[in-house]
Amino acid sequence: MAAASTIYLDNHATTRLDPRVLEAMLPWLTDHYGNAGSTTHELGREARAAVDEARATFAAAIGATPREIVFTSGATESANLAILGTAARIRRLTGGISRGQFVTVATEHAAVLDPLAHLEQAGFEVVRLPVVQQEDAAGQPGRIRLADLRAALRPDTILVSVLLANNEIGVIQDIPAIAEIVHAAGAVLHVDAAQGLGRMTVDVDALGADLASFSGHKCHGPKGVGAVYVRRRGRAVRIEPLVYGGGQERGLRSGTLDVPAIVGLAEAARLANAELAADVPRMQGLRDSLWTMLAGSIPGLALNGPSLEACDPSGRLVRLVNNLNVHVPEVDGQSLLATLAADGLALSSGSACASESPGPSHVPQAIGRDQDQARASLRFGLSRFTTAADVTEAAARISAGVIRLRSL
Secondary structure (H helix, E strand, C coil): CCCCCCEECECCCCCCCCHHHHHHHHHHHCCCCCCCCCCCCHHHHHHHHHHHHHHHHHHHHHCCCHHHEEEECCHHHHHHHHHHHHHHHHHHHCCCCCCCEEEEECCCCHHHHHHHHHHHHHCCEEEEECCCCCCCCCCCCCCCCHHHHHHHCCCCEEEEEEECECCCCCEECCHHHHHHHHHHCCCEEEEECCCCCCCCCCCHHHHCCCEEEEECCCCCCCCCCEEEEECCCCCCCCCCCCCCCCCCHHHCCCCCCCHHHHHHHHHHHHHHHHCHHHHHHHHHHHHHHHHHHHHHHCCCCEECCCCCCCECCCCCECECCCEEEEECCCCCHHHHHHHHHHCCEECECCCHHHCCCCCCCHHHHHCCCCHHHHHCEEEEECCCCCCHHHHHHHHHHHHHHHHHHHHC
């Protein structure tokens, strides 16, 4: 019997490289291979010009200026540079003393939670805000309560770090409102925006972000490249480097610049914005159809996170248009994932960065699911390359797999 064709629905973990991005990268992988730091000859000057153009393109895509963009290896490094670089700046100003408070959210990605845990061990205080529970009728599941944020802030609060959009349950935080509260307290706001590009408008000024992290491979760009936005206008912020060596990226991130990847990141961000108006309603329609088919064929299926149509008082969607996360009752989580993988379905139960952890994801547990419910949760991420046929076939395979498991 022939193996089932693969249906890829794990686009919160990584996305397919857009062929147009690859086309933009190819010249810099082949004939134009100069080092952007070697500007004494033409190949080096070409590479430098390509990086400068990419920086301007990426900055325009997120509403920043070119000098506010620092290229990195991805959102994990970007978040570490933003958070640990801020802490290093505090230590420098206080003569090496680790004192002050950092605030984050219980559902953050490990790229934020882990460096903050490191700072906690070093002597800083870290507060992790709870989120609205799944069964709470007041508020949107997965969002923070602004009153909790206000209560947590102190005169010595240094930085607040909040995901723009959660990589598991898709909840979009009210970042502009959060920024207003954080800035009134005199603190800095870091926004992990890795899941935003290509799924919603991302404008760092409109968000009120002081620092923001981005990743290429989440928006149909290459792996191994990202950027951190560091505000240099008006309410400018200063951070310290974590890596020393060649002084690249204005001394904030030493190391030879990966010209092909940087060009690819910029092209992916440009395409994300150029095609947003077409991609958003198409992904949203496919996501809604997937939920309708699954809910109609799997008794007891429950949504994790906000309702698909939920909006905040300003009319903005509270959930990413490409995201679906469901709890499948009466099945073992590990058996469910193994069954679906054998049926050719590429999806997951949580963050790819935590896939080797033996325990269930912390995100569904933070909204009130127990460990077994968290294990038996499925995360779906759609993309511009997902088709209606993919969604229909995936729903059929998942329903059949659940029926088989429940009959055992």
